[in-house]
Amino acid sequence: MEWFQNLLINLMEADTWVQYLSVFLISIVPFFESYVAIPIGIIFGFPSIQVVLIGAVGNWLSVMVFIWVISGLRKKVVANKSKDSKRKNRAQNIFKKYGVAGLSFAGPIICYHVCAAISIASGAKKSYVSIWQAIGIGVWSVALGVAFHYGINLLEYLPNLNPFS
Template sequence: MLEAFQEFVMNLAQADTWLQYLGTLLISIVPFFESYVAIPIGIVFGFPSIQVIVIAAVGNWLSVMVFVWLLSGLRQKVVKNKRNQGSKRKNRAQNIFNKYGVAGISFAGPIICFHVCAAISIASGAKKTYVSIWQAIGIGAWSIALGVAFHYGVNLLEHLPNLNPFS
């Protein structure tokens, strides 16, 4: 699996511009890769930073929104069938939710995956529109912060050729 991903990324570097953007979008849609993997890959390969940030954030946001809305529908069905059956995992997620809320969990996206953050929020009973708003804010903020930091980090490496592993 990892070899296939590496081959995909290497082919992406040599592809047409539109295919590079599409590849960035596809990487950002995949859970656990998301925008925080797609952005550095795009910037390292020299794709325009602003476009990479926007495309990766939109792809990540779209996949999380589909997940939120599907999970919300599933949760409504599960809640009707089971009442108050808790597991260790559910109790742990509920404790995290109670401590940080939807906003706090949404900003933990790069640490525990935006999809997992959304799942914790929905499973804890938060409304899907509220989760959607905070996930969008979290994804946007992290994408911009990571993109800007990585953009300037890569540019710094261009000026220090001895430290640049890509030269």
């Protein structure tokens, strides 16, 4: 745990471009994505608008690459048609219940990459999935950025509750 604290201290003292690069790299990583990168950037005191943009773009880029890769793999798998599995049936049921749009907005709960994989595996077009993932990432990034921006500012007025003071 000490290495993580040292990393955070070094990040706080780093150049601005290194700080933004770190937010971008965190937003690319599946299961961290923009919903982890944006709060980290705002907690560190980086400008909120830039953090939201960088986090959303990094997350969007990684999900778009993933969609194109998984779409290519799906074409190969469809040719080798395998029998149904519990995991595949569960994914199909989730897709039938919520659709591409619902899965895209469930990104912070499930993970954007998993949502995209379920949508592509269920037969949705990659362009349709890409559009909805972009909308979901954008909406959640802005909402999270606004909420976290004002949440951190609220802590300035309540110094006893601020773990960073």
